[in-house]
Amino acid sequence: MRPTRILDVRNLEFAFELVSGWRRFHEGHDAAHLPEEADLVVASAAIPASNPELQEAERRGLPVVKYARALGGLMEGRRGIAVAGCHGKTTTTGMTAFVLERCGLDPSVIVGGDLPVFGGNWKHGLSPFLVAEACEYDRSFLNLSPEIAIVNNIDADHLDYYRDLQDISSAFLDFARRLPPEGLLVVNNEQDRLFRSDAGVRARVETTGLRNHADWTAVERTMERGLTRFKVLRRGEEWGAFALRIPGLHNTLNALGVIAVASHLGLDRESIHRALLDFPGVDRRLQVRYRRGGISVVDDYAHHPAEVQAVLRTLRDEPGTRRIWAVFQPHQASRLRLLRREMAAALGAADRVLVPDVFFARDSQSDRESVHSLDLVKTLNNLGADAVYEPSFPLIVERILADLRPGDVVVTMGAGNITGVSHDLARRLEDLGRQSIPA
Structure with missing residues (x-):
């Protein structure tokens, strides 16, 4: 088996080959799990310093890179689409990736849950697009520089790290400031004022919600035969009719963010409709x-x-x-x-x-x-x-x-x-x- 090593985290093709065929799986944690050939260790923010593999890496003098930094390296030079928010990130990331895939854009995908239609939680595409879930814990998402971002919501969570809701909101604002002027930031209408009132947010801001003062609104929502049907208004004008197989008002709101991104990319409305209808959902989400x-x-x-x-x-x-x-x-x-x-x-x-x-x-x-x-x-x-x-x-x-x-x-x-x-x-x-x- 080839050695487990990452030479350049910006090499997207190499990284996906790594996870598809080179990696070794170990159950539990032990210093012996770290291969002798390792050049670099990538660890998530949830891994404590007491972890035996990390301690072994330190003993050998190996560089240790946080997962978020590695993801940021993969996004550099690509058309990054990052999905953030305290709730619904994984479903919205999967839904965004699925719509882009069905519309012929062939994105690379990294998501925080298993997406059965892609056979796991990642996909290597051949286009410049990279759709990734952006985690707020430990301010991890500040390692990313996306062109487009969705912020589903902001809530009091990860209070083992953040002081309070204001501290969390400040982190999301810092994330929004990383988008370029030609980029797009899609946010829940409840956070409209936070992002639109900040001079440091250079990207265009569009809002989603259930009320007419949002840029993208879901109206006439009904449920029949296992489908949730709704019409979408863009700034008060009817934009299209859509349906989802995955239930829940929260998923209708998730879909609005995806529709806003798809519109920004100029995707065909009928293709967006068919993709959303076919989206099967993510493991462990209802x-x-x-x-x-x-x-x-x-x-x-x-x-x-x-x-x-x-x-x-x-x-x-x-x-x-x-x-x-x-x-x-x-x-x-x-x-x-x-x-x-x-x-x-x-x-x-x-x-x-x-x-x-x-x-x-x-x-x-x-x-x-x-x-x-x-x-x-x-x-x-x-x-x-x-x-x-x-x-x-x-x-x-x-x-x-x-x-x-x-x-x-x-x-x-x-x-x-x-x-x-x-x-x-x-x-x-x-x-x-x-x-x-x-x-």
Whole structure:
């Protein structure tokens, strides 16, 4: 096997060959995993300095480059399209890439989740376009210099890094300032004033929303036969009719940003319409694992109150839904500690809530000791919700199976390993052969 090495992060073809055929996979972390032939180590912002591979790289004197910097190197000299925002980045990145692909632009793509239509979370295209997800954590997106950017939204998140919402907004503003004068910045209408009032933002700003004062507006939204249909207005004038297979008001808003970018690039409206209609979605975003006999099992990456609210609202709007079981795994002790009340308010929209232990990520020992899943359950109970703490994944599945009825929707949510519950529950239901479950 050829050595794992990166000689020039600006060499896009080389980088994609690396991930397609050269890399070695290791489970877990150990200094022995770092090849003797390595020239450079690329690590995400989530990897702590205590990581054994990073410590081994330091011992050998190897340069260590953050993933965001490497991505910035790949974007240099290309027509970069970066998708940012605290929520919806992955779906919007995938949707943008899919539309460009279907419209014949053959972009390269790097996205934060698996996009089955591309066979993974990346694609090497032959055109100058590079569509990439731009993460705000650690101000990572300030390593990118895109020509076009979408900012879906700005919210209080990553409060283990940012001081507050104002600090987060300041980072997004710095990101917007990186766009060139001939570029395009598409933002949610709620953040219109932040970007348009800043003299440092040189790119043209266009807004999306559900009200007529946005540049791009979705109106007459209806749901029928598994499709969400809506008309798009551009500055009050009808621009076209569109439909999505992926549900949710949040995805309609995501699509508006994609339409704005596609229009800026001069793509054919009918081709945009067909591409959006065919877009299959991204793994772990309202992904149906099982649907039979009036029972559905859905899996989603939602781990912030705004995301949980959007998921539950979408499922509640599904025809035939009687009860919603929410299996929510808190992600990061610091997020749970700082947003516990908001999370409880969002989860309160479910009929039953099951909460396992916190999935720790980047949490210090003091963070881990500062909060427990039981704190969230108690807050939910105080709000009148039917919520229980259950640390065992197998017992969560058994609890659900013991009281599952036609019309029930079970949704697993979280950025950790809670997806395993949806897989196990779907497999159990398949094995039981339940065409229906008596009420």
